Amino acid sequence: MGVYLLVLCFVFAYLSSVVELLDNGLARRPPMGWMSWGYYMCGVDCRKNPLKCLDEKLILSVADTFYKEGYLEAGFEYIIIDDCWSEKKRDEYGRLVPDSERFPRGMKYIADYIHKLGLKFGMYTNIAKTTCMGYPGSRDYFKRDAKMFAEWDVDYLKVDGCFVEEDYLNTAYIKLGAHLNTTGRPMVYSCSWPYYIEFIHHKQPDYESVSKYCNVWRSYHDVVTSWRAIKTIITHYQNEYEHLYKFHGPGHWNDPDMLQKQVTLWVKPHLPRKGDKYHSVSFALVNLSEEEVTVSFTPGQYGLNSTDRYTVMDIFSQFFIKNITLSETLEVDVPAEDAIIYTTFPL
Numbered sequence: 001m002g003v004y005l006l007v008l009c010f011v012f013a014y015l016s017s018v019v020e021l022l023d024n025g026l027a028r029r030p031p032m033g034w035m036s037w038g039y040y041m042c043g044v045d046c047r048k049n050p051l052k053c054l055d056e057k058l059i060l061s062v063a064d065t066f067y068k069e070g071y072l073e074a075g076f077e078y079i080i081i082d083d084c085w086s087e088k089k090r091d092e093y094g095r096l097v098p099d100s101e102r103f104p105r106g107m108k109y110i111a112d113y114i115h116k117l118g119l120k121f122g123m124y125t126n127i128a129k130t131t132c133m134g135y136p137g138s139r140d141y142f143k144r145d146a147k148m149f150a151e152w153d154v155d156y157l158k159v160d161g162c163f164v165e166e167d168y169l170n171t172a173y174i175k176l177g178a179h180l181n182t183t184g185r186p187m188v189y190s191c192s193w194p195y196y197i198e199f200i201h202h203k204q205p206d207y208e209s210v211s212k213y214c215n216v217w218r219s220y221h222d223v224v225t226s227w228r229a230i231k232t233i234i235t236h237y238q239n240e241y242e243h244l245y246k247f248h249g250p251g252h253w254n255d256p257d258m259l260q261k262q263v264t265l266w267v268k269p270h271l272p273r274k275g276d277k278y279h280s281v282s283f284a285l286v287n288l289s290e291e292e293v294t295v296s297f298t299p300g301q302y303g304l305n306s307t308d309r310y311t312v313m314d315i316f317s318q319f320f321i322k323n324i325t326l327s328e329t330l331e332v333d334v335p336a337e338d339a340i341i342y343t344t345f346p347l
């Protein structure tokens with residue numbers, strides 16, 4: 001099943017106090033879940049390709065699986081329908097209409113089903129007249145579409161950015177965001193805005209603006225099901241670290257950060273906290289190369305500051321590693337093309 005992280009979350013995430021960021025109370029943690037695109041893409045020909053069919057049955061079965069198999073418990077909560085869900089034309093009142101064969105009971109039915117399981121529901125539109133795959137897009141219909149998504153009880157809206165000019169991208173995302181806000185329904189606003197600015201229009205995205213209006217933003221190419229693609233994405237975020245890190249935090253997210261050698265060390269402070277000062281901190285060691293390597297680092301270099309000891313655990317295996325002081329060095333063997341996460345808890 002095409003489960004993947006919407007947003008990778010190991011980031012050195014101290015926010016710059018000068019930046020004003022979107023705060024609609026949503027996406028306090030990086031949203032995680034499932035999106036239809038990765039595998040099902042524009043799966044509209046269900047008779048010919050029943051195994052690649054984007055329809056109600058698929059979405060409900062993903063929701064069931066998330067609920068039954070522990071994905072929800074692990075924090076994967078959004079089930080998101082990507083492009084190709086609607087009829088090819090709006091109805092006589094100008095409304096978007098779900099494809100009547102593939103989504104016979106409409107989107108509110110799906111939202112209710114998903115919500116009953118404690119999961120959240122996401123949908124897709126494009127900022128232009130048509131979607132990337134040629135279905136009706138939201139240009140000239142922002143207010144109406146925002147209201148409709150709210151009426152369908154959508155919790156997350158991915159807004160793509162195909163087929164429009166740079167100037168339009170820079171204003172339209174702001175306008176659509178305002179319409180989503182006035183519906184009164186909290187919806188995570190996912191913008192593809194910076195991706196199109198950088199990779200289609202070859203300009204530097206204005207992340208200050210993006211982070212002021214969007215909860216989540218795409219900065220790089222679509223992930224595909226290959227390790228090579230994931231590696232390229234990780235490398236991109238390493239290279240763009242300086243542009244991106246200050247806009248990233250609860251409510252507004254881009255992807256990861258920083259590095260050393262062949263191995264990348266991602267550092268993130270988080271709860272639980274000892275008193276109001278000493279955070280737990282996770283260290284994710286990612287080896288993109290093809291041989292095992294041993295990495296040494298001293299947690300004290302990364303902003304930890306309790307003078308008491310810390311307990312170190314391997315968070316995937318749940319093994320206790322050791323109790324250390326901050327000046328002690330940790331040595332970790334990272335297998336080729338693998339990741340190890342060590343979490344340090346202040347004692």
Ligand SMILES: *[C@@H]1O[C@H](CO)[C@@H](O)[C@H](O)[C@H]1NC(C)=O
Nearest residue numbers: 023024025181184185186187
């Ligand atoms: C609308 O914007 C205001 C101001 O940023 C914010 O407090 C509020 O939570 C937003 N409401 C919704 C539904 O997004």
Ligand SMILES: *[C@@H]1O[C@H](CO)[C@@H](O)[C@H](O)[C@H]1NC(C)=O
Nearest residue numbers: 276277278279303304305306
């Ligand atoms: C330790 O670091 C935290 C987070 O940076 C800070 O708030 C706190 O004041 C520091 N404590 C000491 C004793 O330096």
Ligand SMILES: *[C@@H]1O[C@H](CO)[C@@H](O)[C@H](O)[C@H]1NC(C)=O
Nearest residue numbers: 262263287289290291293334
């Ligand atoms: C990962 O493996 C490569 C082998 O090509 C090695 O050069 C690199 O140092 C390793 N990095 C880590 C962190 O283990």
Ligand SMILES: *[C@@H]1O[C@H](CO)[C@@H](O)[C@H](O)[C@H]1NC(C)=O
Nearest residue numbers: 309310311320322323324347
């Ligand atoms: C590590 O510290 C914890 C908490 O103080 C303690 O319970 C445990 O026995 C210690 N383990 C070792 C091996 O020192």
